[in-house]
Amino acid sequence: MRQGIRPVKLPRVNRVGRYRYHRVTGARLPALPETHPDFVAAWAAEDAKGAPQRTRGKPGSIAATCGAYLKSEQYLGLSSAYRRIIRRNIDEISEKYGDAPMSGVLDRHIESDLAKLKPHPSRQRLKAWRQLCTWAKDAGLIKRDPSIAIKAKRAPKTEGHVAWTKDDIAKVREKWPIDSPRRLAVELAFWTGCRISDLVTLNRGMVGSDGVLTFRQAKTGGLAHVPWSCALPAFADVETHRHLMACIEAQGGAMLYLTTAAGKPRSAKAVDNWIAESAREAGLTGRSAHGLRKARLTDLAERGAPALAMMSWGGHETLSEVQHYIEAANRKRSIYGVEQEQNMQKARS
Numbered sequence: 001m002r003q004g005i006r007p008v009k010l011p012r013v014n015r016v017g018r019y020r021y022h023r024v025t026g027a028r029l030p031a032l033p034e035t036h037p038d039f040v041a042a043w044a045a046e047d048a049k050g051a052p053q054r055t056r057g058k059p060g061s062i063a064a065t066c067g068a069y070l071k072s073e074q075y076l077g078l079s080s081a082y083r084r085i086i087r088r089n090i091d092e093i094s095e096k097y098g099d100a101p102m103s104g105v106l107d108r109h110i111e112s113d114l115a116k117l118k119p120h121p122s123r124q125r126l127k128a129w130r131q132l133c134t135w136a137k138d139a140g141l142i143k144r145d146p147s148i149a150i151k152a153k154r155a156p157k158t159e160g161h162v163a164w165t166k167d168d169i170a171k172v173r174e175k176w177p178i179d180s181p182r183r184l185a186v187e188l189a190f191w192t193g194c195r196i197s198d199l200v201t202l203n204r205g206m207v208g209s210d211g212v213l214t215f216r217q218a219k220t221g222g223l224a225h226v227p228w229s230c231a232l233p234a235f236a237d238v239e240t241h242r243h244l245m246a247c248i249e250a251q252g253g254a255m256l257y258l259t260t261a262a263g264k265p266r267s268a269k270a271v272d273n274w275i276a277e278s279a280r281e282a283g284l285t286g287r288s289a290h291g292l293r294k295a296r297l298t299d300l301a302e303r304g305a306p307a308l309a310m311m312s313w314g315g316h317e318t319l320s321e322v323q324h325y326i327e328a329a330n331r332k333r334s335i336y337g338v339e340q341e342q343n344m345q346k347a348r349s
Helices: 037-049 062-069 080-097 107-115 119-138 166-175 181-192 238-250 268-281 289-302 307-314 320-333 338-348
Strands: 013-016 019-022 212-216 223-227
Touching: 019 037, 062 080, 062 119, 080 107, 080 119, 107 119, 166 181, 166 268, 181 223, 181 238, 181 268, 181 289, 223 307, 268 289, 289 307, 289 320, 307 320
Parallel strands: none
Antiparallel strands: 013 019, 212 223
């Protein structure tokens, strides 16, 4: 090859590391040099297909309604986490029933769709149907909302995520030193009691001049307020706060509290797995990041935190969301002897 002349690159090829994909069809191409005959043949076959045909559906169809809903203010106004759940289900509804007329959707059609799913996915699908039908009715595409009378499928009652105990926390503290990022992740989740989707976004800029960490929750859009550098309330877990601040001080001054070794943000899924793995290596099983949220709310209730303070700390919008923690703490407190209660108060102080 003459000097200065570069080999011609095939068009419409996405090059990701050592992998190659056809940009239009999305098909993966052979792991061969781009000048190899087999590579060129595979590329030519994909290029001949052109862009996949995507239909928006006929006017008035379920597919067309789904497409219009996904562009609506109703959908775009949802939190990012909730949008992902709704979008996934709306796409499935559109794919399965796209050609059918939206005006012909009846209660029994939605019930039939839900019956094919397990309880938890069924509840999420019903939320998507309700979002779609509410918007369609407001837009004048249907006269009545067929999703209103449908009840969500009941899931078997379980305890859900296991709340961490004080002994669990002690084992993690013994396993991971104060300057370990794993230790910081657990301490941060335990003190704030926030969901994993919010945990990965917590940063120094969220701490106001009043010394309170304030952030808007990804799931609900509501605000949560966690004491940080301010004077702590009487019911606060002072020991955990001390451990957390020591972790933050030991690990430098990055804006985000949880980052990779390269200083990049960590994903929610990665941190969720990270915390569970850290617990396992400390000799614990069945422990999760959400279990730390339950542990914080349990601790607040047992320390006698007012309901409004629990709601503010946990970012809850209604009393019913924290009431079962309060009732459980009251039942437990009702069997304490005077001496035991006094010893517990001394331990907390």
